[in-house]
Amino acid sequence: MPRRAAAGRGPLRIATWNINSVRLRLPLLKDLVAALAPDVLCLQETKCPDDLFPHEGIAELGFAHRLVRGMKGYNGVAVLSKRPLLLREDDPDWCGKGDCRHLGVSVDAPGGPIELHNFYIPAGGDIPDREKNPKFGHKLDFVAEATAWSAARPARRAVLVGDLNIAPLEHDVWSHKQLLDVVSHTPVETTALTAWxxxxxxxxxLRHFVPADQKLYTWWSYRAADWRASDRGRRLDHVWVSDDLAGALTRHVVLKGARDWEKASDHVPVMVEIAP
Structure with missing residues (x-):
């Protein structure tokens, strides 16, 4: 097995995973680390208030630096790192809800710090109509706010990751035609995400490595009796980099096998490697 460079040197590996309860699935993080050896791991849906976050167990995996923003029962984001982190204090409170859906940090990296944003976008409920379904309206408003925020401050040496709960491209879903009226792939959502x-x-x-005409999924529903056989997936988990880092992308992994782990999340971990 090749030796890893010392912490703070060499390529930067950033992984993202909707863990669907950090306390329930804490043992799976050991498997993730063994498979991906990330320098930075961003989690969504931690479902854990900050005072109950399992810092000790995660520190044992080598993540000496941890920033968390959580709440009881749902939502919640965390950034775990082997490299020093600095919290971004002035990022927005999206839609004024204080619902723990974003954590912005600065990560120590070769060539200078990298700005990293970890997002968990609202799922949006089941009805793709903001008048009939306030959850869908919240989702659209959140993405609109994030778009305006991004447009006002073009990204440089920056990475954005997370469960964005939208599969924007035709081959990001198992059936483009059948899912056009299903929340996560409706035209109003996909247009909004691509505008952001x-x-x-x-x-x-991810599409830097996998052409847009190839299928690419990161989520498979719990409802499928055999998720591999049906393979009705969607790409809900994303990694974006600022244009100045696009040429520094060296590798990606979608850890599809994690969907078979005991007590698996319905999302799988995704990682990119950057040589900034």
Whole structure:
């Protein structure tokens, strides 16, 4: 096995995972670290208030630096790192809800700090109509606010990751035609997400490696009796990098096998490697 460079040197590996309860799935983080050896791990849906976050168990995995923003029962984001972190204090409170859906940090990296944003976008409920479904309206408003924020401050040496709960491209879903009226792939959502990406100067890191005409999924529903056989997936988890880092992308991994782990999340971990 090749030796890893010392912490703070060499390529930067950033992973993201909707863990769907950090306390319930804490043992799985050991498997993730063994498979991906990330320098930085961003979690979503931690479902854990800050005072109950399992810092000790995560520190044992080598993540000496941890920033968390959580609440009881749902939502919650965390950034775990082997490299020093600095919290960004002035990022927005999206839609004025204080619902722990974003954590912005600065990560120590070769060539200078990298700005890293970890997002958990609202799922949006089941009905794609903001008048009939306030959850869908909240989702659209959140993305609109994030788009305006990004447009006002074009990204440089920056990475955005997370469960964005939208599969924007035709081959980000198992059936484009059948899912056009299903929340996560409706035209109003996909248009909004691609506008956020474009106006913020973001580059789609996963599609940097996997052409847009190839299927690419990161989520498979719990409802499937055999998720591999049906393979009705969606790409809900994303990694974007600022355009100035696009040329520094060296590798990506979608850890599909994690969907088979005991007590698995319905999302799988995703990682990109950057040589900034």
């Amino acid at each position: 990406q474009a106006k913020g100067g973001w580059h789609d890191a």
